[in-house]
Each structure stands twice: as C-alpha cells, then as structure tokens.
Amino acid sequence: MLFLIIPLFLLPILASADPLSIFCPNDSRNYTHNSPFENNLKQLLELLPSNTSVTGFYNTSIGDNPDTVSGQALCRGDVNSTVCQNCIQNASQEILTQCTSEDAMIWFELCQVRYSYQMFFSLMVYAGKYPDDQNNLELNVSDPVLFDDVLKYLLNNISNEAAYDPSKRMFATGEIKFSKDTIYGLVQCTRDMSGDNCNSCLLSAIGDLETCCFSRQGGIVLSRNCNVRFEMNQFYNSSSLVLTYPYSKGAKWKTWMVVVVTCVPLLVLAILSGSCAVYHRRKKRTQPDGEKSQNALLHELARPTGVEITEDGELVPGSEDLHFMNLLTIRAATDDFSDSNKLGKGGFGTVYKGVLPDGKEVAVKRLSRRSWQGLQELKNEVILIAKLQHRNLVKLLGCGIVGEEKLLVYEFMPNRSLDFFIFDSERRTQLDWKTCYNIIVSITRGLLYLHEDSRLKIIHRDLKSSNVLLDNEMVAKISDFGMARIFDENQNIANTRRVVGTYGYMAPEYAMEGVFSVKSDVFSFGVILLEIISGKKNNGFYLTRHAQTLLAYAWRLWKEGK
Structure with missing residues (x-):
C-alpha cells in the first residue's frame, strides 16, 4: 500500500518543479506589451488550467485576426x-514570464x-x-545490444x-x-493527432x-505532439495502466541464435586482425570513457584537413583549408563571451561578436556543451564549408x-539576417526592389554552387530567411550548414528517419516522409521568395477568410490568375 500511496503525494511536488524545457524560437516575432495579442494570450492562459483538468487535454483559440492566439495544454x-x-497553472505563468515571442512552448x-x-x-x-536535465548515468549491463532490443521492443x-x-x-x-x-x-x-500521426511521431522520438x-x-x-521516456525505476503513478511484456521462447531462441551466428565470423575476424589489434592497443593512450566518442570524431575531423590533436584534445594548425585558433584568442576577442x-542563439549554441587582435570583426558560434548534435554540426561545418569558397556562402574563418x-569562427555580417529586414515594417523600407532582386540573385548563386558547381554536391536542408545573412553591401550569403548533407556524384535523392529543419520551409515530401534532394532546398528558396515579396512569414500569414499560410494564399491567387 505504501508503494501505491507515496507516488500520489509526490505528484503535486513534481507539478511545481522546474520546467524540463522551454522553447521560445528566435526566428519568431515578439509581441508588444499591452498589445491586443498579449491581452488575448493572457485570457487564453487563464482558461487552460480549469478546462484542461477535466479531461487532461484542451485546445482553443481567442481573439480576431491578426491578433488571434491558439493554445493547447496536455x-x-x-x-x-x-x-x-x-x-498547467504553473506552466502558464512560467511561459508568460520566460517568453515574449508569438510562438512558444513549455514542458x-x-x-x-x-x-x-x-x-x-x-x-x-x-x-x-x-x-538539459537528462539521466546521464552509464548503464552497466553485460549485453547492451540485447538491452537496446528489449527497450525498443517495449517502447514500440x-x-x-x-x-x-x-x-x-x-x-x-x-x-x-x-x-x-x-x-x-x-x-x-x-489528442488532436490521428493514430497514424501519433505513431509516426513516437517512432521518430524513439529514434532520437x-x-x-x-x-x-x-x-x-x-516534442510538440509526442513525448517518450524510459527509466530503470518506476517514475509514473502505478495506479494507472501498466503493460507488461514478458520474454517469449522465440525471443530467447533468437538471442542464442545470434550468439552462435556471430561467434564464428568474430573468431575469424579476430585471427585476421590480430596483429593490427596489437599494434593499435600499444599505440592507444588511456582516456576517460566519456571522451571516447568525442575524441573519435575529432580524429575524423583531423583526417581530411591534416590537423593534429594534442594530448589535451586541442586541434592545432596543419591545413591550409582551415585556421585553428587558440581558445585564449577567441575568449579575448569576445570579451570572454x-x-x-x-x-x-540557435538550436546548437550561441553566437557572439568578436574582434581579433588585428582588428578584424568576426562572429563566433559557441556550440552547446550539452548537445551531442553540436559535435555533429561542427563536423559538418569543418569538413564541408572549410573546402567551399563562394561569394554567396558565409566564410568559415x-x-x-x-x-x-x-x-x-565566421566572417562578421554587419547587416545581420534577411528576416531582420523583411519582417519589420520600418527596416523593410530600406529595401528597394533593386536591393531585393540582388538578394534573390545572391541566394540563387549560392544554391547553384552548392548543388551543381562545387566539388561536393551539398543539400543545405535548413534554408530559411534567418539563415541568409547580409554583408555591409547587402550582399546575401547562405549560412548555417550544420544540417547539410553531402551527395555522391550520381546521387539525386536520399531518405532519413530524422527530419530536421524548420516548419514552413520544409518541402512536403521531406516533412512527411523524410525524402530530400536538391528540390528540398529549391522549395525552401521559393518560400523565401514569397516572404521577400510579401513581407509576411509563411507560417505567420494567417488569414481566416483566405488561407492559413502564405503558400496556400499564393497558390490560390496563382490558380485564379491573379
């Protein structure tokens, strides 16, 4: 009885704990204090706690266009x-305190x-x-592969x-x-999801x-529509539905079969590679377990650029393609960040302005220490962009x-990003048609180089107005290649289980099926064109009488010959 009762006392405490995560997107516009939008937002947040408590889920919209606010609680x-x-009461108060953007979420x-x-x-x-507050304790099991199979079986x-x-x-x-x-x-x-969409969302989350x-x-x-969690102790209320999935005889037989089948080739492999293993074992220095994956990736970065890695894990110069800078120099340039x-601030880290000792202005992206994705993005940037040189690509210095x-460390772009101008009514007046046209042509040239003219065929996968930067002459340059993918010379299409990018700019086949190609970037480019022309964000063009998005509205006008 105690084990059943204790969680009931703990749940109110957990309800008032700190949030797991808050999402206030930088590329979303901010609402003005005491504006109609803020008043509608406050009314909506006041409605959520009592209405959600009835069934555990509630969504509604308040206000008239263009100050309509849609809200959802679960x-x-x-x-x-x-x-x-x-x-819900705590979450509503916290999100109102933490976010001033017109699109936000809190967990x-x-x-x-x-x-x-x-x-x-x-x-x-x-x-x-x-x-940020993940359970980072290493799992101590004799068969981690089998553990992963069992866990995946449970979650599926x-x-x-x-x-x-x-x-x-x-x-x-x-x-x-x-x-x-x-x-x-x-x-x-x-609960606004269909069964298929729910299952698709959960499968993506299980993959992550x-x-x-x-x-x-x-x-x-x-995520916005689904959440997945596992622990080695019971973290949910035991009075709710609990599903038990015992081992079957077939599963045990499969494990034994895997052991038998894998032992033979492993033995042969061990004999063939014995001398090589001895050599690497002598050469390999001792390192903490937590650094193995990072150091392995650092060595991968070093191979194409001829860079050497010190015992402290620092990359030192060794290539003409990319300059490796001393940490003290970067700290001094940014006034210690x-x-x-x-x-x-973006999904992978914060960007700072810096001034090098020679007076050159730079932009320094400090990748998040807690994000495994940050290291993957760095790999993309170093291996890809260090070898790409074009006037319409932001240069990695x-x-x-x-x-x-x-x-x-990138070249500094004094006029910031394209969205900074086109979505602001005052700054937009600085863009005459000639300037807009030149910006469009600059983006086109950058994309053409990535897709056809560079020595690598590259799909950007996250092309949007905030990733188009403007120099002091308003020349546009494509930036942020952390999501980019290299294609083989004869490859035209690829598929991924993990869809990355920004809603509103993603091509339908990519967002729904994970299929991407050069067409994915061209679709995103088309969205940017419409945003430049209209001055409206694609996902912010909510017209109750016309269309829900800028794309839908433009398509309607096209079909009507307007």
Whole structure:
C-alpha cells in the first residue's frame, strides 16, 4: 500500500518543479506589451488550467485576426485533475514570464503548454528536444545490444497501444524485465493527432532516444505532439495502466541464435586482425570513457584537413583549408563571451561578436556543451564549408576545440539576417526592389554552387530567411550548414528517419516522409521568395477568410490568375 500511496503525494511536488524545457524560437516575432495579442494570450492562459483538468487535454483559440492566439495544454495521463490543474497553472505563468515571442512552448514533468499566433491544431511536424536535465548515468549491463532490443521492443509496443487503442487516450506505460532489473517506459501524444500521426511521431522520438540515451539508465525526448521516456525505476503513478511484456521462447531462441551466428565470423575476424589489434592497443593512450566518442570524431575531423590533436584534445594548425585558433584568442576577442557581445542563439549554441587582435570583426558560434548534435554540426561545418569558397556562402574563418569547448569562427555580417529586414515594417523600407532582386540573385548563386558547381554536391536542408545573412553591401550569403548533407556524384535523392529543419520551409515530401534532394532546398528558396515579396512569414500569414499560410494564399491567387 505504501508503494501505491507515496507516488500520489509526490505528484503535486513534481507539478511545481522546474520546467524540463522551454522553447521560445528566435526566428519568431515578439509581441508588444499591452498589445491586443498579449491581452488575448493572457485570457487564453487563464482558461487552460480549469478546462484542461477535466479531461487532461484542451485546445482553443481567442481573439480576431491578426491578433488571434491558439493554445493547447496536455497533462500526463497518470495524474488526477487537481495535479493537472496545478501543473498547467504553473506552466502558464512560467511561459508568460520566460517568453515574449508569438510562438512558444513549455514542458513540465507532468504537463505541457503551447501557444501560437497560427492555427497548429492537428498538425504534426516532428522536432525532438532533449531536456538539459537528462539521466546521464552509464548503464552497466553485460549485453547492451540485447538491452537496446528489449527497450525498443517495449517502447514500440506501448506506442502502438497509445496510437491505436482509443481507450488509452494517446497515453500508455509499460514495463519489461531485463535480467534482474525492470525497464519502465512511457509514451504520450496530444489528442488532436490521428493514430497514424501519433505513431509516426513516437517512432521518430524513439529514434532520437536511441541515438542519445539507449546506453544510459534513462532518457526522455520531448516534442510538440509526442513525448517518450524510459527509466530503470518506476517514475509514473502505478495506479494507472501498466503493460507488461514478458520474454517469449522465440525471443530467447533468437538471442542464442545470434550468439552462435556471430561467434564464428568474430573468431575469424579476430585471427585476421590480430596483429593490427596489437599494434593499435600499444599505440592507444588511456582516456576517460566519456571522451571516447568525442575524441573519435575529432580524429575524423583531423583526417581530411591534416590537423593534429594534442594530448589535451586541442586541434592545432596543419591545413591550409582551415585556421585553428587558440581558445585564449577567441575568449579575448569576445570579451570572454560576454552578454553584450551576444548576437543571437540557435538550436546548437550561441553566437557572439568578436574582434581579433588585428582588428578584424568576426562572429563566433559557441556550440552547446550539452548537445551531442553540436559535435555533429561542427563536423559538418569543418569538413564541408572549410573546402567551399563562394561569394554567396558565409566564410568559415577558423575553429577552436579544447575539451568541451567547440567554437566556430565566421566572417562578421554587419547587416545581420534577411528576416531582420523583411519582417519589420520600418527596416523593410530600406529595401528597394533593386536591393531585393540582388538578394534573390545572391541566394540563387549560392544554391547553384552548392548543388551543381562545387566539388561536393551539398543539400543545405535548413534554408530559411534567418539563415541568409547580409554583408555591409547587402550582399546575401547562405549560412548555417550544420544540417547539410553531402551527395555522391550520381546521387539525386536520399531518405532519413530524422527530419530536421524548420516548419514552413520544409518541402512536403521531406516533412512527411523524410525524402530530400536538391528540390528540398529549391522549395525552401521559393518560400523565401514569397516572404521577400510579401513581407509576411509563411507560417505567420494567417488569414481566416483566405488561407492559413502564405503558400496556400499564393497558390490560390496563382490558380485564379491573379
């Protein structure tokens, strides 16, 4: 009885804990204090707690265009109405304090709240997030591969339960035995999703969870429409539905079969590579387990550029393609990354303005220490962009890596980004048609170089107005290649399980199926063209009588011959 009662006392405490994550996008416009939009937002947030507590899910819209605010709230499926109402109340107050953008979202342990200037109900665009406070404890098991299989089996099964069993209301928990331990899993979708969209969202989240956390004792992935979590201890209310998935004889037989089948080739491989293994074992220096993956990637970065890595993990000069800078030089240039030099913040880190000893102005991107994606982005930038030189691509000047510090140094663009001008009524007056036309041509030349004229065929995958920077002569340059992919010479199309990019700029086949090609970038380029011409954001062009997006409105005018 105590084990059943204790969680009920803990849930109100969890409801008032700190948020897991807050999303206030930098590329979203901010609302004005005491504006009609803010007044509508406050009214909406006041409605959410009591209305959500009835069923655990609620969405509504308040106000007239162009100040309409749409909001949505979801409580975890194992909490009662009182806990739900308290959690939504805290989330509503926190998001109002933390965010001033017209599109924001906040996740707590037991609930989540989202609002936007656009109607987003029933729309599923997956963009997984890893909370900063993850369970980073290493998993100590004899067979981690088998553990991953068992965990994936658990999460896939409860995902099907949540998506396709109406009685579950898009929420399911489950547990499964692994050796002497038990793995506990939880999945949930917002109830405006179809079953297929819910299942698709959960599968994407499980893929992200596998990338970041399957070798850990727990992990969580959050997104707009679904959440996935697992732990080695029971973290949800045991009075809710619990699904148990015992081992089957077939699964045990499969494990033995895998052991037998893999032992023979492994033995042969061991004999053939024995001398090589001895050589590498003698040469390999001792390093902490936590640094293995990072150092392996650093060595991968070093190979194409001829860079050497010191014992401290610092990259030192060795290539004409890219200059590797001393960390002390970068710190001095940015005044030790002071807030006064902060230019902006993106998904992978913060960008600072800096001045080098020779007086040259630069932009320094400081990649997040907590993001595994940051190291992947650095790999993309160093390997790709260091070898690409074009007037309409932002130039990567240098790189600095020491321990956890991962820094990229770019040429400084004094006129910031394209969205800074086209979406602001006052700054837009500085752009006559000749300037706009030159900007369009500059983007075109940059894309043409990436797709056809460079020595590498590159798909950007995140082309948007905020990633088009403007120099002092208003010449446009494409930036931010952290999501870019290299294509083989004869390759025209690719597919990915992990869709990355920005909603509103992604081609439909990419957003829904993960299929991307040069056409994906051309679609994004088309969205930018319409935004330049209209001065309106694609996902902010909400017209109740005409269309929900700028693209839909433009298409309607095209069909009508207007």
